[in-house]
Amino acid sequence: xESYFELKKNNTTIRTEVxxxxxxxxxxxxxxxxxxxxLSQAGMPFSGALTATVLVSFFSSLMMGIYARNPIIVAxxxxxxxxxxxxxxxxxxxxxxxxxGAVFWSGIIFLLLSVFQxxxxxxxxxxxxxxxxxxxxxxxxxxxxxxxxAGFILPNEATTTGLGPLSPSVLTFLAGLFxxxxxxxxxxxxxxxxxxxxxxxxxxxxxxxxxMDAAPVISWxxxxxxxxxxxxxxxxxxxxxxxxxxxxxxxxxFTDLFDxxxxxxxxxxxxxxxxxxxxxxxxxxxxxxxAVSTTIxxxxxxxxxxxxxxxxxxxxxxxxxxxxxxxxxxxxxPFLFLAPLLSMIPAxxxxxxxxxxxxxxxxxxxxxxWLKMDEAIPAFLAMVLIPFTHSISQGIxxxxxxxxxxxxxxxxxxxxxPTLWVIVAFCVLALVMQSH
Numbered sequence: 266x267e268s269y270f271e272l273k274k275n276n277t278t279i280r281t282e283v284x285x286x287x288x289x290x291x292x293x294x295x296x297x298x299x300x301x302x303x304l305s306q307a308g309m310p311f312s313g314a315l316t317a318t319v320l321v322s323f324f325s326s327l328m329m330g331i332y333a334r335n336p337i338i339v340a341x342x343x344x345x346x347x348x349x350x351x352x353x354x355x356x357x358x359x360x361x362x363x364x365x366g367a368v369f370w371s372g373i374i375f376l377l378l379s380v381f382q383x384x385x386x387x388x389x390x391x392x393x394x395x396x397x398x399x400x401x402x403x404x405x406x407x408x409x410x411x412x413x414x415a416g417f418i419l420p421n422e423a424t425t426t427g428l429g430p431l432s433p434s435v436l437t438f439l440a441g442l443f444x445x446x447x448x449x450x451x452x453x454x455x456x457x458x459x460x461x462x463x464x465x466x467x468x469x470x471x472x473x474x475x476x477m478d479a480a481p482v483i484s485w486x487x488x489x490x491x492x493x494x495x496x497x498x499x500x501x502x503x504x505x506x507x508x509x510x511x512x513x514x515x516x517x518x519f520t521d522l523f524d525x526x527x528x529x530x531x532x533x534x535x536x537x538x539x540x541x542x543x544x545x546x547x548x549x550x551x552x553x554x555x556a557v558s559t560t561i562x563x564x565x566x567x568x569x570x571x572x573x574x575x576x577x578x579x580x581x582x583x584x585x586x587x588x589x590x591x592x593x594x595x596x597x598x599p600f601l602f603l604a605p606l607l608s609m610i611p612a613x614x615x616x617x618x619x620x621x622x623x624x625x626x627x628x629x630x631x632x633x634x635w636l637k638m639d640e641a642i643p644a645f646l647a648m649v650l651i652p653f654t655h656s657i658s659q660g661i662x663x664x665x666x667x668x669x670x671x672x673x674x675x676x677x678x679x680x681x682x683p684t685l686w687v688i689v690a691f692c693v694l695a696l697v698m699q700s701h
Contacts, residue, residue: 270282270586277585277586279588286591289578289590289593291618292618293322293573298315300318301318303349304568307361317565322597324561325339329590332554333551335538336590337528337532337551337590339555339590341562345517348516348568352516360501367517370505372559372560372569375521379553387684388526388545389684395661395665398645398647399530402650403626404577404624404625405623406655407575407619408619411616412620416429445459445460446617457618458582461617488605496566521569529552531574532572535625575622578619581622638671639675639677646660647663662695666692666693
């Protein structure tokens with residue numbers, strides 16, 4: 266194990282990797298319940314979608330860890346599940362079986378792009394200032410998710426978002442946030458995992474005594490739930506190849522492509538997971554693992570799998586090799602039977618970790634030359650639009666477009682590579698399709 270994952274070379278240990286795997290799992294485990302709650306609105310059975318979510322997360326994370334050897338959890342993606350349900354099924358009126366077929370075919374296209382190194386070329390075509398900005402933007406996005414999950418910030422009609430009331434649950438979140446920050450600042454081993462555990466313990470009275478008018482933060486919903494394999498191989502491969510379904514396949518391909526690419530690039534820049542050429546480590550294998558995840562998602566009965574930005578929590582906890590992803594993936598499997606147990610780890614316990622990860626992921630922006638405005642402005646737009654639009658893809662699209670516009674306008678059009686021009690063309694096409 267030590268030689269396969271090159272633990273010494275990566276300056277890590279089995280203990281550190283296992284702790285990091287636990288931490289990454291806790292940061293991503295919400296998908297086990299959230300994904301089926303969204304997919305069930307498309308008419309899919311909740312229990313079947315939950316089983317599919319666990320299986321996709323288990324197999325995909327294992328492949329990322331063992332094949333690509335990167336500490337990144339792969340699971341059904343947020344945003345992609347919303348597109349699956351609300352745009353494809355409810356919006357376009359196709360059946361969920363046809364939508365699953367579209368997921369499968371988009372995975373096949375991914376796989377072809379990966380095998381022929383097209384996706385690797387795309388990664389290498391991303392300008393470095395945009396890479397640094399994407400990493401920071403993802404960090405800010407994760408921070409907003411953390412604050413929102415805790416109820417610390419809420420929608421506000423006057424100011425878009427605003428500070429929520431200092432309720433017992435928010436105060437517990439703040440206590441966990443400061444505790445975790447102190448542990449990290451004091452370089453305590455497993456600080457994030459310890460912080461999540463202690464915040465969960467502190468939140469326990471909220472479920473028992475302080476519920477007041479709101480739902481309890483922690484509620485016992487039982488221990489055991491039998492798996493439901495009814496969605497496996499229920500995809501409609503033939504009807505999903507109709508011309509009317511092509512926009513759905515393209516949307517899955519484009520969104521998953523840029524979400525996964527930006528996640529790999531962002532995590533690599535933030536955690537220094539790069540090779541000797543400064544490129545994301547094992548990027549080809551990582552993208553292949555991501556493509557296989559999307560393909561098996563369609564077969565198992567879920568929206569597309571993708572690399573999870575919350576993996577940054579485990580990476581900050583010390584995860585540096587594929588062993589982190591293997592541990593995280595294995596931890597999904599028991600929840601084929603133990604899904605109700607997830608109610609015992611409330612959102613306010615994992616929220617502090619998500620908030621603090623933002624502090625680690627904005628580090629690369631010091632490498633951007635903020636005085637070179639033709640590069641600083643596109644980097645800035647990419648960085649702020651990711652959290653402001655709640656979409657990694659939108660930040661990337663406008664980052665690329667503004668980069669091309671400013672380079673051409675300042676007489677530097679020849680510095681744009683042919684691959685980057687192709688990316689810009691796809692960005693324009695994606696915007697046109699979104700407007701319709």
